[in-house]
Amino acid sequence: MAEKVLEIRDLHVTFDTPSGPLEAVRGIDLDVSSGELLGVVGESGSGKSVTFLATMGLLPARARVTGSVMLSGQQLIGASAKQLRSVRGRLLSMIFQDPLSALNPVHRIGDQIGEMLRSHQNLSTHEAAKRAIELLDIVGIPQPSDRARQYPHEFSGGMRQRVVIAIAIANNPKVLIADEPTTALDVTVQAQILEVIERVQERFGTAVVLITHDLGVIARVADRVNVMYAGRNVEQGTIDSLFDHPSHPYTRGLLASLPRPGKQRLKPITGFPPNMLNPPSGCAFHTRCEYAGDICKGELPNLVSFGDLETACVRARELPKSESFA
Amino acid sequence: MSENLLSVTNLVKNFELRVNNGARRKKRIVQAVTNVSFHVGRGQTLGLVGESGSGKTTVGRCILRLIEPTSGTVEFEGQDLGALNFEELRALRRKMQIVFQDPFASLDPKMTIGASISEPLIVQNVPGDHTDKVIELLELVGLSADHAQRFPHEFSGGQRQRIGVARALALNPALIVLDEPVSALDVSIQAGVINLFEDLQARLGMSYIFIAHDLSVVRHIADRVAVMYLGKIVEIGEQQDVYEHPTHPYTKALLSAVPLPDPKTERSRHRIMLEGDVPSPVNPPSGCRFRTRCWKAQDVCAQEEPMLTIRPSGQMSACHFPES
Numbered sequence: 001m002a003e004k005v006l007e008i009r010d011l012h013v014t015f016d017t018p019s020g021p022l023e024a025v026r027g028i029d030l031d032v033s034s035g036e037l038l039g040v041v042g043e044s045g046s047g048k049s050v051t052f053l054a055t056m057g058l059l060p061a062r063a064r065v066t067g068s069v070m071l072s073g074q075q076l077i078g079a080s081a082k083q084l085r086s087v088r089g090r091l092l093s094m095i096f097q098d099p100l101s102a103l104n105p106v107h108r109i110g111d112q113i114g115e116m117l118r119s120h121q122n123l124s125t126h127e128a129a130k131r132a133i134e135l136l137d138i139v140g141i142p143q144p145s146d147r148a149r150q151y152p153h154e155f156s157g158g159m160r161q162r163v164v165i166a167i168a169i170a171n172n173p174k175v176l177i178a179d180e181p182t183t184a185l186d187v188t189v190q191a192q193i194l195e196v197i198e199r200v201q202e203r204f205g206t207a208v209v210l211i212t213h214d215l216g217v218i219a220r221v222a223d224r225v226n227v228m229y230a231g232r233n234v235e236q237g238t239i240d241s242l243f244d245h246p247s248h249p250y251t252r253g254l255l256a257s258l259p260r261p262g263k264q265r266l267k268p269i270t271g272f273p274p275n276m277l278n279p280p281s282g283c284a285f286h287t288r289c290e291y292a293g294d295i296c297k298g299e300l301p302n303l304v305s306f307g308d309l310e311t312a313c314v315r316a317r318e319l320p321k322s323e324s325f326a
Numbered sequence: 327m328s329e330n331l332l333s334v335t336n337l338v339k340n341f342e343l344r345v346n347n348g349a350r351r352k353k354r355i356v357q358a359v360t361n362v363s364f365h366v367g368r369g370q371t372l373g374l375v376g377e378s379g380s381g382k383t384t385v386g387r388c389i390l391r392l393i394e395p396t397s398g399t400v401e402f403e404g405q406d407l408g409a410l411n412f413e414e415l416r417a418l419r420r421k422m423q424i425v426f427q428d429p430f431a432s433l434d435p436k437m438t439i440g441a442s443i444s445e446p447l448i449v450q451n452v453p454g455d456h457t458d459k460v461i462e463l464l465e466l467v468g469l470s471a472d473h474a475q476r477f478p479h480e481f482s483g484g485q486r487q488r489i490g491v492a493r494a495l496a497l498n499p500a501l502i503v504l505d506e507p508v509s510a511l512d513v514s515i516q517a518g519v520i521n522l523f524e525d526l527q528a529r530l531g532m533s534y535i536f537i538a539h540d541l542s543v544v545r546h547i548a549d550r551v552a553v554m555y556l557g558k559i560v561e562i563g564e565q566q567d568v569y570e571h572p573t574h575p576y577t578k579a580l581l582s583a584v585p586l587p588d589p590k591t592e593r594s595r596h597r598i599m600l601e602g603d604v605p606s607p608v609n610p611p612s613g614c615r616f617r618t619r620c621w622k623a624q625d626v627c628a629q630e631e632p633m634l635t636i637r638p639s640g641q642m643s644a645c646h647f648p649e650s
Contacts, residue, residue: 043512156603186377187539188600191583195599213513216542216585220592239589257517258587259546261569266546268518272482326590 002033005174005207006055006092011067011077013047013054013231022277024050026231027067029303032175035205037198039222039239041212041254045273047231048211052177056094057084072174090120093168097180099160102167103152109136109163110148116170135166138203139196158189162196169200176200179211194221215258219243227251230274230284232300237309244326247311247319249289255325283313291319331500331533332366332389337398339384343608356607358384360557362398366501366550369527371534373548373565375541375580379604380554382537386503389535390422391415402501420450423494427506429486433478439464439489440474446496463492467522484515488522495526505537520547541584545569553577556607556615559634563641571639573648576616614646622647 013025025047032038042048054065057076069076071091076084088094096102104112113135114128123131129148136144139162152160161181168176178197182190198221201208210222218225219239226236227250235248246252253269271288274280280287286296295314303310306317313319339359345352359381366372374382388395391407400407402418410418423446426432433442443463444456461471467488478486487507494502504523508516520543527534538544544551545565552562553576561574572578579598586592600619605611611618617627626646634642638650 043514158603186604187541187583188377188579189603190585191597191599194585214585215513215587216592219587219589220585243587243589254513255587257514259517259520259542260587261545265524266517266521268516268521269514270518272484272515273512326588 002035004031005034005072006030006032006209007068007070008051008055009068009070011051011054011069012065013050013059014064016062016064017277019277023279024231024276025054026279028228028231028233030226030233030236032207032209034174034207035201036223037201037208037210037221039210039212039218039225040228041215041218041225042228043213043273045230045276046228048228049179050231051228052094052179052209052211056088056092056177058094086120089116089168089173090171091173092175092177093171093173094177094179095161095164095168095181097183099157099164099184100152102164103160105152108149108151109155113148113163113167113170116167120171131170132166135170136163138169138200139163139166140192140199141166156189157185158192161185161193165193165196165200169204169206172204173206175207175209177209177211180213181210182217183212183214190217197221215254227254230276230279232284232312233303233310234285234312235309236303240326241308244324245307245309246322246325247306247309247316248285248313249291249319250285252322253288256323291315329368330365331368331370331403332535333399333401334365334385334389335363335399335401337362337385337388337400338396339381339388339393340396354608357557357610358607359388359395360610362554362557362559364552364559364562366533366535368500368533369531370549371527371536371547373544373551374535374537374554375539375544375551376554377539377580377604379556379607381557381607382554383505385554386424386505386535386537390419390424390503392424416450420446420497421500422503423497423499423501424503424505425487425490425494425507428510429483429490430478430510432490433486435478437477438474439476439478439481442478442489443474443493443496446493450497452497459496463495466495466526467492468518482515483511484519487511487519491519491522491526495530498530499532501533501535503535503537506539507536508543509538509540516543523547541581542586553580556604556610558615558644560616560645561641561643562634563639563643567640571637571641573637573639573641573650574616574643574645575620575622575647575649577643578649579619614644 008030011028014021014023028051040048053059055069110132113132117128133144133148141147182193222239225239225242227234229250235251256267274284282297282299283301286292301312301314303312341356343354343356376382387393440460443460447456460474508519548565551565551568552559555576561577579600582598613629614627614632617623632644632646634644636642
């Protein structure tokens with residue numbers, strides 16, 4: 001069993017808004033082990049990004065964060081700014097959807113990678129520059145020594161995302177969090193970036209958390225997957241189990257709503273995602289769930305082992321067997 | 327084969343780009359669309375797919391003459407749109423509508439939904455009170471009559487897209503250009519909007535040009551598919567032929583790059599990894615525009631531009647060394 005590098009327990013995040021408190025994350029438990037690729041899937045507003053921004057300590061001060069986030073034995077919730085600065089970029093890195101806003105337009109690429117290296121390691125400028133070129137090579141940028149002297153605007157979208165990955169892995173972090181890293185990219189470039197992420201993970205044994213709304217991306221690269229809905233985990237397990245026999249009605253609904261070869265009619269999930277200012281009582285999905293009963297309105301379900309999956313549905317045992325999407 | 331509603335022949339759109347280079351000003355030409363030809367039958371759906379910069383949106387806008395094409399002809403119901411004056415074009419526009427990608431930007435936040443939906447009727451001088459028509463349209467797209475008094479901010483993305491569709495339907499168009507109509511929507515909502523497009527077509531018989539980068543969605547909805555790369559159509563044909571037997575290397579690579587929501591297939595699939603990015607349309611490669619990323623490219627690809635040629639599986643593709 002691989003070492004658990006990131007353990008999130010009972011994480012809650014609440015924002016104060018003019019319309020009252022909004023609880024974006026409502027009790028998340030999640031483990032990530034070294035060398036694994038965990039996919040986190042959910043729709044907009046499900047809390048998937050906020051969970052990991054809280055993990056990184058990147059939320060604005062008006063966000064109230066409670067619970068526990070342990071990174072290799074170190075508690076990150078409530079840690080001082082200084083402690084967080086020493087962790088971010090060294091043990092824990094994050095990359096985002098838009099690589100251009102993650103890079104400084106007036107500094108050379110090589111210097112930006114070097115800055116990350118030198119802020120955590122005792123390296124000379126020369127050593128950092130040399131290491132930066134190696135990193136560009138690792139993420140698959142051709143002619144790395146020439147490219148290191150260029151500026152972000154001279155790179156295409158895919159190449160910029162590679163640079164951002166190079167910065168994120170510069171100090172060989174234990175966990176790399178990738179928040180929709182390929183959403184802004186074309187599909188042929190997406191394939192290249194996913195390959196870079198997989199290569200990094202295999203070569204350095206980095207644990208990767210890949211946040212996405214695309215179940216195809218999950219099926220391609222993830223080992224395990226965590227499905228989020230309305231700030232809660234609703235289901236988690238290996239991708240094979242989850243695609244083969246999803247048990248939570250939301251997971252089933254998501255998988256059934258995707259277009260697949262053949263002309264069968266699509267099955268949308270009825271209704272809308274909940275308003276998080278006033279989420280439904282009990283299981284937040286009950287308003288859209290075809291199997292919902294009265295019990296679902298009262299009880300907030302927790303993840304319970306169900307076969308080889310963990311499912312947060314009080315009626316999971318009574319539901320008819322799901323069709324397989326594998 | 328049904329009669330053609332729309333025929334596009336040798337459509338070209340060049341944009342001029344002014345580059346300020348210190349004191350010197352240079353003009354450069356962006357070749358957004360180059361010699362694109364296709365037709366759309368009545369009641370049919372043509373899918374237009376391609377990566378960013380492939381020119382698919384420009385084609386859609388040139389058809390409606392929202393932007394003026396540089397050259398080429400667009401014939402709608404046998405009439406050449408380029409030969410019409412402003413009044414004639416305006417009259418014909420009733421029959422051609424567009425639905426945009428961003429459901430948040432395409433509705434006026436200060437207008438009620440009812441006012442937004444009836445605006446095309448007012449613009450086209452349709453006489454009478456439009457209240458009943460608005461209610462009929464709202465119900466047609468799966469909303470209810472009392473939504474007419476509300477404002478855009480009260481609706482979710484999926485509902486707004488339905489409102490955009492209701493507005494496009496107001497004048498009973500024969501053709502609707504759908505420009506990335508579901509890409510801003512969440513997966514669970516997407517399916518409902520796609521079903522709506524199918525239902526409306528079955529009921530009202532209009533044609534669609536469905537522009538999207540999501541190949542799975544286009545496969546689901548389109549009868550015929552055109553694959554674009556750097557302003558040109560590289561492959562066009564029946565949906566099934568193109569998806570099951572792609573003959574252009576780019577189509578093949580594009581299809582193999584799409585991740586499918588099925589882990590077993592994903593593991594066993596042979597993937598073609600394309601190197602690099604799409605070149606700039608300011609200075610596209612000579613000959614075949616795909617040759618710089620193509621694993622089959624030979625000298626001839628740089629010298630001679632391949633023409634769209636009919637293949638044994640039925641579709642047409644532009645390649646000197648087609649896949650079989």
